[in-house]
Amino acid sequence: MGLFKKIFQKSKQDEIQITVTSSKIAHLGDYGEDLPPLNYDESEFLTEIGNTEPVCPYCNAELEKFPQRKKKCPNCGNPIYSRSRPLDRKKTLIREDEVSELEKEWSKLRLFREFELEYRTDPDCITKTAGKLSEKFGYKAAFNDVLWSVYSKQRAKYASKGYWGYYRNSTMKMGQMLSNEGKYDQSLNFMLETLYLDLNGPDNHGHFNPNRPNEELFAPGILQDIQKIASKGDFSDTKIAESFILHNTTIYKALKLPLSPEEAWKQQQILTEMRVNEEYPGLVYLNHN
Numbered sequence: 654m655g656l657f658k659k660i661f662q663k664s665k666q667d668e669i670q671i672t673v674t675s676s677k678i679a680h681l682g683d684y685g686e687d688l689p690p691l692n693y694d695e696s697e698f699l700t701e702i703g704n705t706e707p708v709c710p711y712c713n714a715e716l717e718k719f720p721q722r723k724k725k726c727p728n729c730g731n732p733i734y735s736r737s738r739p740l741d742r743k744k745t746l747i748r749e750d751e752v753s754e755l756e757k758e759w760s761k762l763r764l765f766r767e768f769e770l771e772y773r774t775d776p777d778c779i780t781k782t783a784g785k786l787s788e789k790f791g792y793k794a795a796f797n798d799v800l801w802s803v804y805s806k807q808r809a810k811y812a813s814k815g816y817w818g819y820y821r822n823s824t825m826k827m828g829q830m831l832s833n834e835g836k837y838d839q840s841l842n843f844m845l846e847t848l849y850l851d852l853n854g855p856d857n858h859g860h861f862n863p864n865r866p867n868e869e870l871f872a873p874g875i876l877q878d879i880q881k882i883a884s885k886g887d888f889s890d891t892k893i894a895e896s897f898i899l900h901n902t903t904i905y906k907a908l909k910l911p912l913s914p915e916e917a918w919k920q921q922q923i924l925t926e927m928r929v930n931e932e933y934p935g936l937v938y939l940n941h942n
């Protein structure tokens with residue numbers, strides 16, 4: 654195994670808890686009650702997937718009690734999955750082929766929470782962007798198209814002002830968004846770019862300085878994000894290393910960064926090794942062989 658050994662796999666339960674937490678944060682906006690209602694609603698894309706009654710989703714046999722985890726139907730023998738659905742947070746019984754469908758709904762909801770958060774931060778920007786896009790498309794633009802457009806605009810603005818720290822954050826958000834949409838190839842590039850920017854030490858005053866103290870360089874979370882995307886997209890360690898160099902060569906030239914992708918990759922390996930040996934919190938999962 655290479656650098657990105659498959660170690661960081663969150664359970665579904667963890668993801669659900671994260672969603673609930675971010676939903677709470679999303680409702681703590683600065684605008685309070687004065688904020689006009691958002692012209693988008695999560696019920697537009699959430700469904701009544703599965704059975705909320707103790708009934709087998711294959712053969713409709715009544716079950717003795719509601720299974721709390723995966724269970725074989727005593728009548729037809731098929732695997733019944735017990736999951737909570739985002740629509741109403743109710744536990745529901747689903748078929749094997751519905752598992753990925755349900756996961757997609759959770760992903761979309763996570764994205765929608767980000768959208769709500771952006772709206773609370775800058776409602777005018779969301780409203781104007783939604784209006785422009787809808788006019789261009791000839792129908793109401795989907796919330797994720799609006800969110801993507803807002804992120805792109807913010808990122809371009811940060812680049813023009815030399816706010817490289819914020820630029821880095823936008824790059825990461827866009828990568829996470831692509832991952833939530835199941836676009837793992839594109840997502841990987843955005844996340845590898847985020848890591849590359851981190852290693853170059855971005856600040857919000859127009860500079861990059863890769864020679865900051867080690868502990869200030871890249872956040873452990875970014876490696877874990879890359880790990881997750883690699884696992885979902887089934888990317889090998891070689892592919893990750895190659896993509897890092899290939900994608901970031903363009904960035905290196907465009908932004909005239911101090912560290913070349915090759916130097917940055919080497920630096921990342923050294924730092925990761927140091928962190929593993931010194932057991933930095935958050936990186937204990939990373940196994941660097």
Ligand SMILES: [Zn+2]
Nearest residue numbers: 709712726729
């Ligand atoms: Zn059954």
